[in-house]
Amino acid sequence: MKTAVITFPASNCNRDAAMALEKVTGEKPLMVWHRESELPEGVQFVVLPGGFSYGDYLRCGAMASRSPIVKDLVEKANKGLAVAGFCNGFQVLTESGLLPGALMRNKGLKFVCRPEKLKITNSNSRFTSKYGTTTDVTFPVAHHDGNYFADDETLNKLEKQGQVIFRYADNPNGSARDIAGICNEAGNVFGMMPHPERAIDPLHGGTDGLNLFKSIIESI
């Protein structure tokens, strides 16, 4: 299956994301540069990787969300293309309007990097279906601006429609209602601050992240 990872200036988890995709699909993903104006033909799943796109200047993810490639991505995502954003990628997704809410500075004001226990709150989503009866997973977090915020109406709606996919067991950043990962109404766009792509290898962060990639790939 053709997958792609978009690389912005100062993306830094593009390699991590590529490894995860290769491990699950058996094929190297296409690495797409931010200045491209169109995604390559036939791509079925796109990852927006973590990092500090454009140096996090202005607001995290804000400049990347205005890049030529993201314009095309938004159009295609609105027509059903599967997209996931991790960490900075999640920030790009909220900035581009594909996902609701915003990510603010961590409540503790410091960068935080640690393995974080998460609760799967919707195991029927396209990104979690393979987890079966598993309710807890551990993914590393590594961010300075992961404090998820949205107004109550939006949060209520997200919860009611099953769009909250993961919650923190021990909230590291002050996110509203412990939200760690959400998807859009249609269920094809997903974003989370923790790094499932750094949990695909027993020697490095465990393997809890594999099923997330398997779920979405299988759903396509």
Next chain:
Amino acid sequence: MDIKTKITPQIVAEHGLSEEEYQIILDRLGREPNINELGIFSVMWSEHCSYKSSRRHLGKFLTKGDRVIQGPGENAGVIDIDDGDAIIFKMESHNHPSYIEPYQGAATGVGGIMRDVFTMGARPIALMNALRFGEPSHWKTKQLVNGVVAGIGGYGNCVGVPTVGGETNFHKGYNGNILVNAMCVGLADADNVFYSAAKGVGNPIFYVGSKTGRDGIHGATMASAEFDDDSEEKRPTVQVGDPFTEKLLIEACLELMATDAIIAIQDMGAAGLTSSSIEMADKGGVGISLNLDKVPQREENMTPYEMMLSESQERMLMVIKPGKEKLAYDIFEKWELDVALIGKTTDTGRLVLRHNRKKVCDIPIAPLADDAPNLDRPYEIPASLPVLNSDEVHETQDYDDALVRIISSPDIASKRWIWEQYDRHVMADTVDSSQSGGDAAIVRIHGKNKAVAISTDCTPRYVQADPYMGGKQCVAETWRNLTCVGADPIAITDCLNFGNPERPEIMGQFVGAIEGMNEACRAFDYPVVSGNVSLYNETNGVAIPPTPAVGGVGLIPDLEYFTTLKGAKEGDTLILIGETQGWLGSSIYLREILRREEGAPPPVNLETEKLNGDYVRKLIRNKRVNAVHDCSDGGLAIAACEMAFAGDIGMHLSRAIGCPTHAWLFGEDQARYLVAVEENSVNPVISTAQAKGVSAQIVGKVGGDRIKADGAFDVSLAGLREKHEGFLPELMS
């Protein structure tokens, strides 16, 4: 300062040049230098750039070995780790700037050391740091810790290189001069390493990266003098970092390096454009002619003096093969970096600078390097403090309390507050990091089943008590730490932090420490491949404790065989490899419980170190041990606690053998490893040790949820962990 500035004795003195040094300049030029030329001589001959006090002593180090591709003298050292892979690494200090402006000082320290590594063709794969702060109660400490840690994290996290380990000490000796030593490890193709010698005449010289501003002018000179009460006024000499540009610079340089376009490359670090151009020309035996009007500038009306001495960050100088100019332009433009053709190599052997169509500098290059002062400063190696017998060290009446006090003391307490601010996992190859509190960080070679192990170490209180023995110990401890994870130690980098070398006792600490270090390097066949010297770490005449920080790198050839301190299991037997005499001189017990800082440090027997270490490595390769941890600060008791924390399991130490209980538990004898072994491996481990002449004895059991020692302490693991974790959050809250 413009070209019309008259050179007075006062101006010469302000540039840190002595009368003799100025006379050499007059002799070599046959005339008075102009202000630009004076500035260039001044930075090139500063302690920071010329190593004038240390050079003759550094020459004694073992620098060659089977795996050494490049030793000291380039931007970083290069070692061979088989399969066509090379590891490029170096450690460097950023002490003075970090004290003046902690965030930017530390951040640019990280940026600078990364550039040293990717300049040579390596992708940085790991960062480490060795930090020393003043006593926790000092009014400045909290602010400095905050700023330094945020700066290291802010830079490394953004660039996307994991910060995998390090060490942090607190001592009043650093109240006026903190130490920020950063180490970077990179991975390159062994046959595609880049050097700085600018070969050939008429080749184009490219400037790439950030624009040049007025920041950091004379930073190298600042780092070559001691502080006084007005040091804060030196803030303008501190550089400002931009990790975003650094990340782009890494990617762009590596992309260009994958083509066949670069003849030589050098980063603009200390003394910026001056030292980079002179080093390239000097090593290549050529001259250099630069047109300063072409230098990308951030500010208006910059003078040649400012441009040549600016230490603006994230800049590189490279000599490109003729005909490859367009390729270079295309790549740097793709990464949206400034790129400019600013000059060419010449056959004159001179550095010629033009500005506004006028020649503003014309000096021979060789004297800048060859005639750089090489001082033989008087030194007196301090004798070791007298040996303290254990009967001169009171036994505590309350072991539970003593254990808690030590485990929560500044140097021993958990540094989670620090390392949780560092991205330790980015690049997806971190096998072990500070997270487990282990002996060495383990970073996998991407796409392969082997890894490098990295450790930074120094025990300044030992070096203070006996520079020679302490120097030996620093090297031995890194070697031991690499051994603990099953790595073959290969080579070291060092960062030699001392006070004012003009004082014979300080110079004596320096010389003594180097002799000790070198002896250990030779005993282990463990050469020094890169390093840095930071002198004048003193304020108002008070020097820091001598701190020769060592960064060791080793190879784990097969990730099937490695250990950490995490793996101890219920029912495992604890075996102590190495002999215990109960050495309490200069120990943590003495300092934290009795508030005494005295006594000779524990002797390091290099033969025993080697014997014991080789045996432990063999046990790991034979899968005989579940967990390994070296006994260092705080002795056996603290080693057991740390193993317990990492494995989340209790430990029970048996009764003291052959020495008083407090010396048994807290003595800091060297060459010792605590290993956790399954029942059926106990006999083979002990009998093989005996056969090899290695001391090995059963010292306890793994299991339960308490930390116990017969006749001493008995505390809950959870309670002790709380104390261990509590110190830094409390200090920083």
